[in-house]
Amino acid sequence: MFSKLLMWFIFMSYAVSKGDGVDFIYNGFRGANMSLDGAAEITSDGLLYLTDSEQQTGQAFFPIPLHFKSSRGKTQSFSTNFVFAIVPQFPNVSSFGAAFVISSSKEFPESPLGEYMGIFYPKNTHNSSNHTAAIELDTCYNPEFDDIDDNHVGVDINNLKSIHSAPAAYFSNTSGELKNLSLKSGEIMHVWVEYNGLGNLLNVTLSPIGLPKPDLPLLSTEVDLSSIMLDDMYVGFSSSTRVFSVYHYILGWSFKMNGQAKALDLSSLPKLPRKGHKKKSELLTIGFPVIVLFSILAAISAIGLIVRRKIKFADVFEDWECEYGPHRFSYKDLFMATKGFKDRELLGVGGFGRVYRGMLSASKIEVAVKKVSHESQQGMREFISEIVTLGHLRHRNLVQLLGYCRRKRELLLVYDFMPNGSLDKFLFDHPNSLLTWHQRFRIIKGVASGLLYLHEEWDQVVLHRDIKASNVLLDSEMNGRLSDFGLARLYDHGTNPQTTHMVGTFGYIAPELTRTGKPNTSTDVFAFGVFMLEVACGRRPIDTQSSVDEVILVDWVSICWRRGTILVAADSKLVHDYEVEEMELVLKLGLLCSHPLSAARPSMRQVMQFLDRDAPLPDLSSDGLRSAILGVGHYKGSDDLRFSLPSSTTSLQESVLSGGH
Incomplete structure (x- = not known):
């Protein structure tokens, strides 16, 4: 040893x-x-x-x-x-x-x-x-x-x-x-x-x-x-x-x-x-009947479970949807991605549905899934066609629409997930961090760029019809991305949209929509103008808790402009920490875009030129604005029209009703 x-x-x-x-x-x-x-x-x-x-x-x-x-x-x-x-x-x-x-x-x-x-x-x-x-x-x-x-x-x-x-x-x-x-x-x-x-x-x-x-x-x-x-x-x-x-x-x-x-x-x-033969023999002689019985019961349970799961995850699928291929998600995949649409995965609730966060198991891509109730099957084929078409949109300032799913009376829309949520939470919900003016100005320019792409740069004209702060999402770098195309409508360049159904959010709806019900790119510009004021002023379009002059945001900024104190309307939470020229530009451009006369509003291409300082902003006084309208060819009406901005909700309504167009 x-x-x-x-x-x-x-x-x-x-x-x-x-x-x-x-x-x-x-x-x-x-x-x-x-x-x-x-x-x-x-x-x-x-x-x-x-x-x-x-x-x-x-x-x-x-x-x-x-x-x-x-x-x-x-x-x-x-x-x-x-x-x-x-x-x-x-x-x-x-x-x-x-x-x-x-x-x-x-x-x-x-x-x-x-x-x-x-x-x-x-x-x-x-x-x-x-x-x-x-x-x-x-x-x-x-x-x-x-x-x-x-x-x-x-x-x-x-x-x-x-x-x-x-x-x-x-x-x-x-x-x-x-x-x-x-x-x-x-x-x-x-x-x-x-x-x-x-x-x-x-x-x-x-x-x-x-x-x-x-x-x-x-x-x-x-x-x-x-x-x-x-x-x-x-x-x-x-x-x-x-x-x-x-x-x-x-x-x-x-x-x-x-x-x-x-x-x-x-x-x-x-x-x-x-291995001991005796032990194996005992297992076969004693345990075999129990194993067989257990196997039969397990098989019956498995069949019942499979049937229940098929019913639970059943999709609505028609032959005409075959052509949409990869844009169609299965309900089972979305159910698993959102952990059964549990409340802890809920990102938000809006007028058109509930939005859940999910993770697609196959691709490991994080997504947002919006559940929309759809009571009527009328026009569903056309609606799905437009949803799939919108899935082809590609722009850095648009939230990518990945596809859809149909189940019973529900329509589920699948988007890219934006980690920082919606812009309105940073403006109004007392967030831990305040958006700086630099961030706000970049978000405004980003949304404007995305809207220009929708109106002029894609194969068809896309009307968003619901532009507002809550529909602007922020990515990981705090870039603004326009989202929620559930109300969007498409039509060919050089034609007019066929829809006459007025939709949108109160406070962002252009005045002429209440009379004609016909949206166009100018009605999107109106909503974008209100959005610009919303971001610059840190106030909602309509605030019933404010004084009479300040209830309607557009009217309030207009009053400040006429008094020569337009910067008073700037968000007080910024404590004057902003570029004065940029703030004045955004406030005045917001008034111009949200003008009650559609002819007075610029196109989104002009808006981008103003924001990039490639073109001077028109004078908002009556004569200056009238000259700007006639100069760009948007409006050729009678010479006695007044183009001054309204001083209140009543004057806004009077301006619309007396303007003719």
């Missing part, structure tokens, strides 16, 4: 001092000095097992660290081969697998429920300070780790998201054919891992026990381990189980630094434990 300990001590001293050439081989582990942790144990016949029941982790490491770095700081070449078997409690049913590990430490914190192969846990799975590389033999599909399937070999660097993986298989030396293997079959298999430090090439080869090493590796990955490796690292094995009992066995292991690891003597390896 003393002589064995002396020889082992001499070998250890040699390995530590001459780590560059360390070389060891275990044809079975009887008498081997291994560092064991968790459930790991060496049996009396030399079999190393890492786990033997559910919710366990087990590690077995070579007891001393090996010197992996050369004098120049590069990771040295190494090779290893080992024989293993994964034997599940039930045939082909497993939870997690085993891994060959190179780590800066041989002690790992215990993962919850035996997860993460026993070498990682949730708080450190992406930590670059782990200094851990592993070859995983994974028998569980975990989508959170981007696993390809539940039977694969992968190369892991500092976490369980493999940088390269492949289904378990081997290349036949005779035919060159790739043949599949099942890691959880209980069969004994052989693994070779070889790293070329000069070429930074890592090869992993797999085959059934007894076959020669395949000429072609299963995995060949170019990776520089120098940033992962410290000067001294431990080598060994780790495994974990979660729900079912799984036996992870290592039968033999060989390793060499800067050279080819010695071949294992397969005839000397220990045997796997045999």
